[in-house]
Amino acid sequence: MVLLREPPGLIGFFAGNLGSLFMEDVFSYVLSGIRSGQLIVQHGTLRRTVSFRDGQVVFVTSSEKYERLGAALVQLGLLTPDQLTKAVGKVKPTRRIGQVLTEEGMVSEANLYNAMTFLVREVVLNLFEMMEGSFIFMEAPPPLGDIVKLPERTKELVIQGIKRGEATNRLRRHxxxxxxxxxxxxxxxxxxxxxxxxxxxxxxxxxxxxxxxxxxxxxxxxxxxxxxxxxxxxEPAAAPPKKSQPPAEVLASEITSPEERYNLLLALVYRAVVEVGKDVSMFHSFLKSPPQGLEEAYASVLIDKEGRVDVEQIRRNVASGDEALTRALTLEALDAFVSYALFSAQNVLPNYLAEQLFLTYRALQEGLT
Structure with missing residues (x-):
């Protein structure tokens, strides 16, 4: 529970954590309502804020040193580290770093604005590499000061952010x-x-x-x-111990049946939960009380110690005399179980692992459409 002191003009707020929502979902909420206000994202000591006006990003702040105006100026080659140190020494509560830099003739007004625009984009894009943390968007009248206009619309920035997040995850796995x-x-x-x-x-x-x-x-x-x-x-890694089962990629390449692919993914989720030392009762509870409409499909169906279900039993339960319809009902039942397993497991698995399993699930669905 979060208790907030309502700032003047507060209209409403939207809060959650990045374990249940992706950053693009958060931005979609702001964009879809053409909202104004401030988004605050925090994980540990990291804290980033983004100000919006009518759904467009207009300003940011960050607790990270490399996401400060001075660091951006140095990165862009507009300021040397020594000049930055000298300027920081002249900063006062009534004299901000930007004022010092322009008044001392170290940076032109134009270059200062360009650096601020660059920094705003970078902070927003870096949000999309965050897989953990909490957020709150507080809707309020748009800010009056500290506003920059980015060269692209926020929707385009979100697309770039998604691509950066995907690239970061690829490199993280590598x-x-x-x-x-x-x-x-x-x-x-x-x-x-x-x-x-x-x-x-x-x-x-x-x-x-x-x-x-x-x-x-x-x-x-x-x-x-x-x-x-x-x-x-x-550095060369020690040879990994032999596994009793081949890697998922090998298994997937040998399996042509969509039913078996669903069963394999279910087993991967089950095994992941076991390996992090969490209770697997969530899987059994689904079978004991299936969602409405699936009671008949999962009648007498059990899950084995590897996390697989008896697909043939499901097929018999939904058999209709029409092979195509029977198969469709079987796949629908399996899809429901896998979707439930992924939704429940994301609360106990590390974010990167839950994301990998979800991407595998999405690829499986796309491959069947």
């Missing part, structure tokens, strides 16, 4: 936290001495991330570029 990297013969460019020292004796991706100042997307992109250039080398 460079998992436990993967070890070591400095290679390629050498590091100037300015990366601290990271080079960190990698000299070998370091995990997770520990190297802690030393890198930047978004997840920029970090993983940097790692990919340094590995490709030879600055970083992936």
């Amino acid at each position: 460079f998992p936290d436990e993967l070890r990297l070591v400095a290679g013969a390629g050498g590091f460019p100037p300015g990366e001495e601290a990271l080079a020292t960190k990698a000299k004796q070998g370091v995990t991706v997770k520990d190297l991330r802690a030393a890198y100042e930047g978004s997840l997307h920029s970090f993983f992109t940097w790692v990919e570029e340094r590995v490709r250039g030879g600055s970083l080398v992936v």
Whole structure:
């Protein structure tokens, strides 16, 4: 429960967590209603805010150092680190960093605005790499000050954000936290001495991330570029123990029956819940009390220790004399169980794993349409 002191002009609010909604869903809520107000997203010490006017992004703030105006100016080459340090020393409660930079002649008004526009876009795009955290959108009259106009509409920005999130997840899977990297013969460019020292004796991706100042997307992109250039080398991993069952990708390639694909996905969700040490009673409760309309389909159907159901029993339960209709009813029943399993499991599984399972489910559905 969140108790809020109502700010002046508060119209309403929409809150939730990123374990149940994707960032594009949150933005869709703002866009669909052409709403004005402020979106606050937080995870741990990370806090980002986005201000909207009539559904369009107009300003942002962030708790991350690399998402500050000064950092953006340095990144764009409009300011040196030494100049930034000097300017920060002159900041006062009544004199903000932008004022210092323009009054001291370090940055022109035009470049300051361009850097702010760049920063607003980056903060919004970085929101889409967040898989955990909570959010609240407080609808209110649009802000009067601190407004920038982005070159693209928010809808276009959301599409870019989705693509960035997908790219980040792809790189995250390619460079998992436990993967070890070591400095290679390629050498590091100037300015990366601290990271080079960190990698000299070998370091995990997770520990190297802690030393890198930047978004997840920029970090993983940097790692990919340094590995490709030879600055970083992936340390060989110990041979994994043999598994009693082949990987899901191999199984999927050998299975042509849609019914078996559904059963495999159900088993993968079941196994994932078991491996994180959570109770699998959620699966049995579905069979004990199926949703309305599926009682007959799941009569006498049980789930085995591998997480599979008796597809033939379901087929017999829904048999109608017409093979095409029987198969359609069987697939509909299996789809309902898998959908339920994914919905329930997302509350106990790590977000990245729940997302992978959901993407597999979506690919399965698309492959059957």
